Amino acid sequence: MLRTPVGMATAVLLGVVLLLAVVAPLLWGGRADAVDTAHILAPASAEHWAGTDNLGRDIFFRVLVATRTSVWLALLSTGLGVAVGLLLGTAPLLLGPRLGRLVTAAVNIAVAFPGLLLALSFAVIFGAGASGAVPAIGLAIAPGFARLTQTLAATVAGRDFVAAARIAGVGRVRVLLRHVLPNIAEPLLVNATMAAGGSLLAFAGLSFLGLGVQTPGYDWGRLLGEGLNGIYLNPAAALVPGVAVVLAGLAFNLVGEAAAKAVGPRTTTAPARGASVDVAAPAERRGADRAGVAGQDDAVLVVEDLRVSFGPVTPVRGVGFTLRRGEAVGIVGESGSGKSLTALAVAQLIEQPGHVAARRLEFLGDDLLRTPPRARPRLLGTSLTMVFQDPMTSFNPVQRIGRQLAEVAEQHLGQRRGPALARAVDRLRAVRIPGAARRARQFPHEFSGGMRQRAMIGMGLMGEPKLIIADEPTTALDVTVQRQVLSLLAEVRAADDVAVLLISHDLGVVEQVCDRVLVMYAGRFVEDLPVARLRGGARHPYTRALLGAVPDLATDRDQPLVVIPGRPADPAAPPPGCAFAPRCPLADDHCGRADPALVDDGSGGRVACWHADERPEPVLSAATEGEGR
Ligand SMILES: Nc1ncnc2c1ncn2[C@@H]1O[C@H](COP(=O)(O)OP(=O)(O)OP(=O)(O)O)[C@@H](O)[C@H]1O
Structure with a gap:
């Protein structure tokens, strides 16, 4: 200006x-202040431009x-x-x-x-x-x-x-x-x-x-x-x-x-370009002992009957899963199914008036629900990394990238400014940011979306994370950059045996990164199955419907896109019985009355459906106006 x-x-x-x-x-x-009694209350003149006072x-x-x-x-x-x-x-x-x-x-x-x-x-x-x-x-x-x-x-x-x-x-x-x-x-x-x-x-x-x-x-x-x-x-x-x-x-x-x-x-x-990842959490000394404890059964995260509610509305209605060292699990589902809330609840980021309850919520052997609120950030901050979707909000726009990474080392490793910055440059190099020393002095808006995401993963590597939670990390990226970021996640996971919880609505992304898929509908998991079985082995009609809605090379371009009929359930008023029943072609009276539990199928999967073993007619319909995801 x-x-x-x-x-x-x-x-x-x-x-x-x-x-x-x-x-x-x-x-x-x-x-x-000069008093001049000879010229009291004189009007404006050449001598007194605005006149005189009394x-x-x-x-x-x-x-x-x-x-x-x-x-x-x-x-x-x-x-x-x-x-x-x-x-x-x-x-x-x-x-x-x-x-x-x-x-x-x-x-x-x-x-x-x-x-x-x-x-x-x-x-x-x-x-x-x-x-x-x-x-x-x-x-x-x-x-x-x-x-x-x-x-x-x-x-x-x-x-x-x-x-x-x-x-x-x-x-x-x-x-x-x-x-x-x-x-x-x-x-x-x-x-x-x-x-x-x-x-x-x-x-x-x-x-x-x-x-x-x-x-x-x-x-x-x-x-x-x-x-x-x-x-x-x-x-x-x-x-x-x-x-x-x-x-x-x-x-x-x-x-x-x-x-x-x-x-x-x-x-x-600061311009908006690309998606990004957030936060980092290093491991401090005691993290090694903790890993040892967790190593007994390899569980990094144990969740049982997790519920998230806002007043009378309960968008997450009792979910459970276990994540082991080096394991990558994806949560998929339509918008509003409760995927992000599940991740935020694990990271203890649900704010009032939100309320989190669970039978078990353990991270590296620590009971998160019994950990005093003051100690929770310390516990999570040393071993948990969170990767967010929104490219505009993941990095603090007014701080240099290197400074933001260094803050993690200063905060948790007790490092001084100089060594912390040196470590930040080293971590940027580790996530293949070219010219890492120069880039560390730049602000987030000077990074492209993909670079910002890599930098955020680098921030996670300032310590030794045991769990990376990535919430739609590549949604805003183009396909090439998306591939780079996913490869980097996979590399980090393989190199350091880090567990990954990936939230996505893109089954392709989940297939690329994860070992296991949790399919979420209306605040519950309806199916849990190995990725290898996703195509061909899915048993829940909703999982099959999701798969059917993803166009592939064989999809007939002349036909309208396939969608899941009806609308997702309203979290404020989930239907009685199976929440998917109103949209499910297999549903009968029983489905409308009784909600099926998530049952182990004995072959590494779990499914919640009264008709899981039936081979249904396709539940898909052509897109019609006003319907769809
Ligand atoms: N702070 C909140 N207060 C009240 N309701 C909320 C709050 N945050 C989320 N919800 C509701 O909880 C439900 C699940 O939200 P969540 O963000 O977990 O969905 P999601 O599956 O991650 O969807 P998306 O893919 O669109 O992010 C939604 O219906 C949402 O409106």
Whole structure:
């Protein structure tokens, strides 16, 4: 913005205002206070450009000299308002959801009062004078700023890189300082600068009403009030301080945009390209013992009867599976079937009002449900890596890639900045990022989607992850890059014996990476089978329907695409009996009444269907309007 004529003019204007605030009292303080009884209330003239006041003092010089008091008091009250607003706005993040809700409610009530009314009320409470007006205006602008901060912080707090940081065990304050605030700095700065312009006007208003600066002190508001008394004799006496207030306010407002660009250019320029992976978790020393314990039965993750609910709605309704060292398991299913919630529940990332319950939820032998909440991030942060889908939210856009990787080593391995950065470069090299040292100094938006994903896997390798949870990691990538990323995942898995839980709606991706497939429908697993048996050996009508809906080279392009008839079950009202029954051509009355359990078939698979052993007619129908996935 500084390169544009308007931006430059605004910056110059603010520069002049600030310069005057510094030098005017030094240069013209004497002339502004010089009493000239021979020229009392003189109109504007060549000698006195804005006339004189009732003591014959030059109004123009008084306006110049008043710049310091006006600007200084406005900045002071803005600083106070911003500080209080930031504290209130970030309280929900720091205090947790319950106390946070109280603060949010208080802020919402305060925002409902008009700012000017608040300022006037506080000014009366604190008493007339600058020392009362500063906190009055500060407290009046704080609620608006708090609301803005809350909204912005909540948006950023829900993004994947924050979830990633939380898995990695980064504390609340650090998450706030390193991940949340830098990403909301730009709009906050714009708002703060505009608030300074507003404070300037508010202060002028209070002084004008006699509640602000008191004699013998003076600011623009006071000069404006005095000038208005004689406006018919000397309009310039009111006009000049009025113009000063407007110009200075305008300068603050317009320059906010330019300042914001200077502070956070990366947040505004980060483009969206490709998907990405998130978080990392290294292993610390005790991870080795833990692996030994887990090694007895090789189980990395044991899940039994896992349920995730939001109030009366239970989108995940009792799922169970075991993941062993080096094993790759895929969860497939239509959108909304509960795949992501299952993964988030394992990573302990379900937020209130969500509730997670399970008969067993063990990671590397530790009972996650019995681990105190404070210890969970530490436990997971050392051995769990999460790879998210959304390319825009996986990395913190305002931190260099190398720094973000290094943070993991600093946090969990206790490494110093230098060695942690060296390790970050080494890990980037390990995931085949060309020019790793140079790339480590770049920001996420300078990486392509595929590179960002590889970098995220590299972040996972900063330690020694035992489990990688990848939630649709390649959905946003083109086929070539997708293949590279999947190969990398497979390599990491093979090299370090890492277990992989891959969430995908793409059966092809699951087939490429996984040993086993869990087919999810309406919050339950309906089939669990080895990948080798997926084509040809699937027993559940839903699994077969999913397979039938994937076009292959033999698919007749002249025919409409095959879809699964009907709509996925509503998690708020799952049908009684088998949830798939309303869409299943094999369904009978019994299916509509009784929900089949997931039963071991004795040959390495499990299926939940009353008709699993029947060879059904195809459950597919041609696509019709309003139907489909
Ligand atoms: N925070 C939440 N509050 C209430 N309901 C939620 C919440 N998060 C998810 N759900 C609901 O839970 C169900 C399962 O969501 P989930 O994200 O696990 O589905 P999914 O199978 O991963 O789908 P997709 O492939 O589209 O991500 C959906 O119906 C969703 O609307």
